Amino acid sequence: MMGGGEAAEPSVLRVALADDEPLARSRLRALLAAEPHVELVSEAASGAEAVRGVLQSSPDVLLLDVEMPAGDGFEVLRALPPESLPVVVFVTAWQQHAVRAFEAQALDFLLKPYDKERFRAALARARQQVRLVRRGEAVARQEALLSGLALSEAPLRRLPVKVDGRIRFVDCSAISHVESEANYVRVHVGTEQHVLRETLTHLEERLDTRRFLRVHRSVLVNLDQVREAEPLSQGEYLLVLGSSGTAVRTGRSHRVRVEAALGLGSDSAR
Template sequence: MSAPLRVLIVDDEPLARQRLKDLLAEAPDMALVGECRNGNEAIAAIGSERPDLVLLDVQMPGQDGFGVLRALPPGHAPAVIFVTAHREFAVQAFEANALDYLLKPFDRERFRTSLARARDRRRAAPSSLDSELLARLESLTLPKPAAPYVTRLVAKVGWRMRFLQVEDIDYLTAEGNYVAVHVGKQSHLTRETMAALEEKLDPKQFLRAHRSLIVRLDRIEEVEPLPPGEYVFILRDGTRLTSGRSYRAQVQRALELPT
């Protein structure tokens, strides 16, 4: 028989950790190697214990679940099942290659289904030696492809997720912990930072013109310079947006304005 899957539990709620431990105890091929109360503990435990599977909460003090994954060295992340009471992070979880997204409260059968996915993942995975050799060969022989820019964004609409085509977006503005994506007369909130969205959007199509503004270049119909080094963009529909003074140079480059 193969060795049991080594499992790490990460959740800031003691009762939630206890329930996961009780359910894991019913699976003889699963071995609990530790439990963590926050993201920082999880990062340290993953480095020291090298678990095969992490049952990971999303919202925790300090580093959240996605922050934990970002902090791990490339190629060394274990399989992850997100366990959370927040359904709005499901799309982001699967974009992070999570095995499953367990929404609290869940029953015993649903938990067993998640563990079955972890078992299937292990059976389908190549040996660690093969993976390491393949990674080394690829790093020596293949250039790393540039990350493709996204063609759609995901916005939260009540309990649902709405997909917004990038080609339909007029501009984006920061709204507290969210970014408002403006499409015509409608706006939709997405839980991403302006910096993250700037990385995902093609700079040939979108311009970061303010710390709180990204605008689609082909929507700009007129530009009015302001004395302090700012610019007013007048979009096709008449919307007026103002750039930030510190973004003056990149606005001039993107729009080929005189310096």
């Protein structure tokens, strides 16, 4: 199956998909069925099933969700031996994973909901990469996939946000603060605001803890953006942030951490 790379078109592009959502798998199945010279060789609903499917079917391309039970997408890649790694295209509804995906040397990142044209473009890129793999010219990329996984746990330097159907990368140093809104967060960058489908706790874990501090149960603040700190009653402060001058009130239970991070002593609070 892996031979015959001399033709302009691959004889068959062998594709595996892994997604815990039945509707997402059904849509991918339909899109793949509409493409010529494509064979779906494995389908999985969990990380463990994805690993087994790749090892048993040896696909050329893996369409991989990130958030899955029994091992997320990154754990799937870590579990596969280098010689079994296919070309990887991440498919997920969680845009905060985009940076990690590209740090892990994924070929592409499909953000749900995506349209047919975007899917076909990703598949075309994957087909081209498979040609290189079949000619033995993409070994370095496959090795970079493994080494890049170790980098995926590093703090985010840029945060992916969706703007007008495109993903834009915002430098984390430009973020003044982040507010929690149930299962969403509102990211403030100057006068702009971006709403992400993400919990504040999860985002906090991905940001640089030396720079970002939880000053209230529902607010994260970029310490480098704090211009002023006005002492209030009962150990609270009013923090003035960034060029916009936005004011954020700290919570009294966070007093010790806030004062330590900003170098505020008891004299400053009077």
